[in-house]
Amino acid sequence: xxxxxxxxxxxxxxxxxxxxxxxxxxxxxxxxxxxxxxxxxxxxxxxxxxxxxxxxxxxxxxxxxxxxxxxxxxxxxxxxxxxxxxxxxxxxxxxxxxxxxxxxxxxxxxxxxxxxxxxxxxxxxxxxxxxxxxxxxxxxxxxxxxxxxxxxxxxxxxxxxxxxxxxxxxxxxxxxxxxxxxxxxxxxxxxxxxxxxxxxxxxxxxxxxx
Amino acid sequence: xxxxxxxxxxxxxxxxxxxxxxxxxxxxxxxxxxxxxxxxxxxxxxxxxxxxxxxxxxxxxxxxxxxxxxxxxxxxxxxxxxxxxxxxxxxxxxxxxxxxxxxxxxxxxxxxxxxxxxxxxxxxxxxxxxxxxxxxxxxxxxxxxxxxxxxxxxxxxxxxxxxxxxxxxxxxxxxxxxxxxxxxxxxxxxxxxxxxxxxxxxxxxxxxxxxxxxxxxxxxxxxxxxxxxxxxxxxxxxxxxxxxxxxxx
Numbered sequence: 001x002x003x004x005x006x007x008x009x010x011x012x013x014x015x016x017x018x019x020x021x022x023x024x025x026x027x028x029x030x031x032x033x034x035x036x037x038x039x040x041x042x043x044x045x046x047x048x049x050x051x052x053x054x055x056x057x058x059x060x061x062x063x064x065x066x067x068x069x070x071x072x073x074x075x076x077x078x079x080x081x082x083x084x085x086x087x088x089x090x091x092x093x094x095x096x097x098x099x100x101x102x103x104x105x106x107x108x109x110x111x112x113x114x115x116x117x118x119x120x121x122x123x124x125x126x127x128x129x130x131x132x133x134x135x136x137x138x139x140x141x142x143x144x145x146x147x148x149x150x151x152x153x154x155x156x157x158x159x160x161x162x163x164x165x166x167x168x169x170x171x172x173x174x175x176x177x178x179x180x181x182x183x184x185x186x187x188x189x190x191x192x193x194x195x196x197x198x199x200x201x202x203x204x205x206x207x208x209x210x
Numbered sequence: 211x212x213x214x215x216x217x218x219x220x221x222x223x224x225x226x227x228x229x230x231x232x233x234x235x236x237x238x239x240x241x242x243x244x245x246x247x248x249x250x251x252x253x254x255x256x257x258x259x260x261x262x263x264x265x266x267x268x269x270x271x272x273x274x275x276x277x278x279x280x281x282x283x284x285x286x287x288x289x290x291x292x293x294x295x296x297x298x299x300x301x302x303x304x305x306x307x308x309x310x311x312x313x314x315x316x317x318x319x320x321x322x323x324x325x326x327x328x329x330x331x332x333x334x335x336x337x338x339x340x341x342x343x344x345x346x347x348x349x350x351x352x353x354x355x356x357x358x359x360x361x362x363x364x365x366x367x368x369x370x371x372x373x374x375x376x377x378x379x380x381x382x383x384x385x386x387x388x389x390x391x392x393x394x395x396x397x398x399x400x401x402x403x404x405x406x407x408x409x410x411x412x413x414x415x416x417x418x419x420x421x422x423x424x425x426x427x428x429x430x431x432x433x434x435x436x437x438x439x440x441x442x443x444x445x446x447x448x449x450x451x452x453x454x455x456x457x458x459x
């Protein structure tokens with residue numbers, strides 16, 4: 001989902017210039033706690049930005065990595081016409097920091113539910129950060145897949161794509177249907193409490209007494 | 211220690227060291243003005259050597275050895291620019307004192323060139339410490355030739371001595387006596403907290419890797435002419451202290 005953005009101050013002036021120098025930030029928080037946060041950015045080398053409430057542990061030893069790891073940023077939208085949004089982040093599967101390799105090696109259950117945040121940091125002409133990063137979009141990681149494509153000249157490209165759902169993506173999924181016999185049997189095979197629910201539908205005639 | 215590309219042995223006809231960014235355009239607007247965005251965070255180095263005349267057997271063999279060991283870019287290599295004429299040195303020609311990049315693949319020089327440090331130490335920093343990604347640095351400079359901007363220098367990554375980073379002085383902001391403040395590009399790749407870091411103006415070099423192949427076609431089974439292109443190499447993040455215990459899950 002999109003977060004409220006307040007473009008004021010020095011970064012707004014910088015964004016109105018002829019050439020702007022933004023850095024796109026991506027951070028992934030694994031849900032289980034066993035995986036460490038993954039911090040990536042669009043530039044070259046390492047970027048240390050001050051930590052915030054969501055991620056207080058950024059230091060020069062745990063910077064944002066930008067070694068060509070982040071190859072594609074999807075277009076993220078505001079909620080338009082109620083259309084649920086899903087974004088695919090493409091990451092290089094070759095040149096990845098160890099944290100990212102952990103994520104790739106983790107099971108699907110570890111990845112699902114990881115918090116993903118997309119932000120922008122603005123630099124001045126001398127490549128110095130001039131304001132705190134703005135976190136623009138927030139999603140929840142869904143599935144992770146590794147792709148391998150080979151080009152015409154034999155070049156092999158490995159990418160890791162992370163599908164991220166926004167808060168509205170799961171909206172059409174049916175809500176919990178607990179009040180049927182199969183659902184209740186799945187919870188407890190011996191429980192026959194909803195045994196006769198299937199007989200009750202609109203217009204059914206109950207014959208009584210039999 | 212990484213391998214060394216013997217720039218001075220090959221004596222390339224052309225050299226081009228440039229800083230490549232990732233500039234993107236937002237498209238031409240109705241007014242005709244185009245706004246650009248640079249997402250690179252300062253860019254990375256690309257060095258191209260062209261027109262390398264392999265006129266003697268030792269050069270041809272050195273080329274072949276190197277092309278085999280660099281494995282199409284899998285192995286990082288130190289690339290000296292071999293551009294002494296445009297460095298703040300006197301004399302500006304090679305006088306035989308600097309042998310870096312002249313390696314003929316003797317055993318001693320194969321892994322670690324014995325002359326890995328500059329001949330004379332005339333530039334050192336930092337005075338107050340350099341943070342990661344800073345572009346304004348302070349240093350002491352006692353060289354004979356004044357700095358004007360445009361010179362290259364190399365910095366060695368302190369814990370990982372094989373990693374050299376190339377930087378270019380953009381302008382001298384101020385200097386008084388031997389202490390200088392200069393603006394550089396690209397932003398520093400790492401932090402230099404303590405004083406005594408050598409700024410290597412003698413033989414600027416960069417840890418790079420091959421981009422593409424090292425091509426040299428032999429003519430009449432005698433002479434070759436080669437072209438090579440390098441891009442800046444970044445070691446894996448794990449090698450740079452990624453697994454620090456200070457990171458809490």
